[in-house]
Structures are given as structure tokens and as C-alpha cells.
Amino acid sequence: MKTKAIGSFFVLFAIAAGVFTMTPAAFADHPEVTIVPAEGSASPGCEETEEGCYIPKVATVDVGGVVVFSNTDSAAHTWTAGSLADGPTGEFDTGLLMVDNSFEWKAETVGEIPYFCMVHPWMVGVIIVQEAGAADHGDDNGMMHSDGDATATGMLSDGTMVSIWTSEPTAGEMMEISIEFADSEHVNHDIMVTQNGNEVLSDEGAHHHDGTGMHKTAPLDSSDPVDIKITFQGFGVDEKTGPIGEEVVFSNVVPEFGTIAMMILAVAIISIVAVTAKSRVVPRF
Structure with a gap:
């Protein structure tokens, strides 16, 4: 007995x-998000604050969801997809949005879209468009973060820690890779991901305002581990600083013991x- x-x-x-x-794991729906300018953002200075010039400075929305650009400031602004360095990319452009006016944009493609104000170029933000029900990558303020231990961590010669969090490599599915440059802002880098020698992601000139960002590979051919190479391209928007050209390589990447x-x-x-x-x-x- x-x-x-x-x-x-x-x-x-x-x-x-x-x-x-x-x-x-934490999953969240983001059918709609509203982005407003920080108060007084028509003058430089907001870019040095934690909340940034657009609030939230990193916003998450589902594919098919709506982004509402609402001008609650005392000056006119634009929300223009792209960057000051490369110019508009065409996903959306509110034009000059006057005080107390708003503009809606429907997100239709998964990806990361940086944007800026053409009148006040120090104002920059990022919109993350994700599949509905995807693992949540933002807190209540829309800030990017990755919960739990990193899949892998490396370091630049200046001491900057570089960490990645990845989804499980699965044949026929895209692999999600979150990256964080610890305690850093305006990070520029290239990222290349290969699986069994085949390139599944090549993103050059990525820019992460608060040092964190997300990338997705093409659908994978197998569930084998991947190799990830990150080439650092400097801190800054116009003038770049730091150990430019250094590479951080992660080999045979696969998340540890999962569900x-x-x-x-x-x-x-x-x-x-x-x-x-x-x-x-x-x-x-």
C-alpha cells in the first residue's frame, strides 16, 4: 500500500x-495604441529623458491594429516613418498635425518602424508591429524589454554588454530575436543570422533609440540552431562613437530548456x- x-x-x-x-509566457493583444508628444517637445531636451519625445517612445501594435497619433502638445508636429538620416520611408506620415488634432494609421506588416518629427528632428520613436497574440515585448509604457535570462550574452571592447533573447527555432516559422545593448541609447548595428550556412536575416543599419530592439528572420528551413553575428556601428544619430566595426558572434543559438x-x-x-x-x-x- x-x-x-x-x-x-x-x-x-x-x-x-x-x-x-x-x-x-506573457502574451498580450495590442489592437490599438495612442502616441502623443511629450509636453514641450518642440524644444530640445526631451530626447535626453527616459520617457522620450513621443510617449510611448516604443509602441507595440498588432497587425491589423490601429495607431492613433494625437497631438496633445502646444505646438504642431509630424509623425513621419523613417529617420532624419535616411528620410521618410513611406509607411505613414501625418503631415503637420496641428494642436488637438489626431491621425490614424492601420498597421498591416510585421516589423519595426522608426519615425521622427520633420519639424523637430530630435523627436524620434519606434513602432513594433507584431502578430496578434505574440509574446509581449513591452511594459505599460510601451518600453521594449525581455523577461527572463538571456539566451546568450557578449560584450564590446568598451564594456557594453550585448544580450539576445530568441524564440525556439522551428521549421517553417520565423525566429524572433530581441537584442539589448545594456545602458545604451541610439545604438546602430548590423545583424546577420544564418542557419546551416544559409542566410535567414540580414539587417543593416538598424537603429535602436533606447538600446533595445526586435528582429525577425525569414521562415526557417529546419529546427536546427542558428548563428547570429552582430556588427556594432556606433552610438549616436549623426556623429557615431564607440568601437565601430566590432563583431559579437553567437554560435549554435537555441533557447535553453523550454516549456x-x-x-x-x-x-x-x-x-x-x-x-x-x-x-x-x-x-x-
Whole structure:
């Protein structure tokens, strides 16, 4: 009887562990987001603050969702996709939006879209367009962050820590890669991702206002690990500083022990306990 009790205890424990690991990571829907200018952003200075010149300075919206650009400031502004260095890219442009007016834009393509004010070029922001129900990458202020331990971490020669968080590589699906340059702003870099020697992502001239950003590969051919090479291109918007040209390389990247592996372990524990109880390998006391 005690053997059965012990076996039952471990079965219940394994089932509980399985249920726990089935709890999904943070997922959030972002069907609509409103972006407003920081008060007084018509004068330089907001770019030096934590909240930035557009609030939120990194906004997340689902594909098919709506972004509302609302001018609550005392001066006219534009919300123009692109950057001062490269010019408008065409995804959206509010034109000169007067005080107390608003403009709506429907997000239709997954990706990261930087934007700026053509009248006040120190005003910059980023919109992250994601699949509905994708893992959340923003807090209540729309700030990019990655929860949990990094998949891999490296360092530039100036001491800047470079960390990445990745989704599981899955055949036929895009792999999501979040990157963070610790305690940094206006980071410029290139990123190349290969799988079994085949290029699945090449993004040159990426710019992350607050040092964090997200990239997605093309659909992968297999579930094999990937290699990620990040080439640092400097801190700054106009004049670039830092160890420009340095590379941080992450090889055979695959997230550590995830939910699926935990479920497999839970099932294995249940099977072992069941067999043990039946064969009476556990001593009877």
C-alpha cells in the first residue's frame, strides 16, 4: 500500500509540474495604441529623458491594429516613418498635425518602424508591429524589454554588454530575436543570422533609440540552431562613437530548456513512476 501511495504522490507531483509548465509566457493583444508628444517637445531636451519625445517612445501594435497619433502638445508636429538620416520611408506620415488634432494609421506588416518629427528632428520613436497574440515585448509604457535570462550574452571592447533573447527555432516559422545593448541609447548595428550556412536575416543599419530592439528572420528551413553575428556601428544619430566595426558572434543559438522540454520530462516522470509502481521496484517498508 505504501508503494502505491508513493507512486501516487509522484504522479500527482508530475502532473502538477506539467500543468505549471503549460502556463503560457506573457502574451498580450495590442489592437490599438495612442502616441502623443511629450509636453514641450518642440524644444530640445526631451530626447535626453527616459520617457522620450513621443510617449510611448516604443509602441507595440498588432497587425491589423490601429495607431492613433494625437497631438496633445502646444505646438504642431509630424509623425513621419523613417529617420532624419535616411528620410521618410513611406509607411505613414501625418503631415503637420496641428494642436488637438489626431491621425490614424492601420498597421498591416510585421516589423519595426522608426519615425521622427520633420519639424523637430530630435523627436524620434519606434513602432513594433507584431502578430496578434505574440509574446509581449513591452511594459505599460510601451518600453521594449525581455523577461527572463538571456539566451546568450557578449560584450564590446568598451564594456557594453550585448544580450539576445530568441524564440525556439522551428521549421517553417520565423525566429524572433530581441537584442539589448545594456545602458545604451541610439545604438546602430548590423545583424546577420544564418542557419546551416544559409542566410535567414540580414539587417543593416538598424537603429535602436533606447538600446533595445526586435528582429525577425525569414521562415526557417529546419529546427536546427542558428548563428547570429552582430556588427556594432556606433552610438549616436549623426556623429557615431564607440568601437565601430566590432563583431559579437553567437554560435549554435537555441533557447535553453523550454516549456515543451518540461512537458516531455513531466510525461517521462509519470511513465517511470507508473512502471515502478507496477513492478514494485520501490522497496516496500
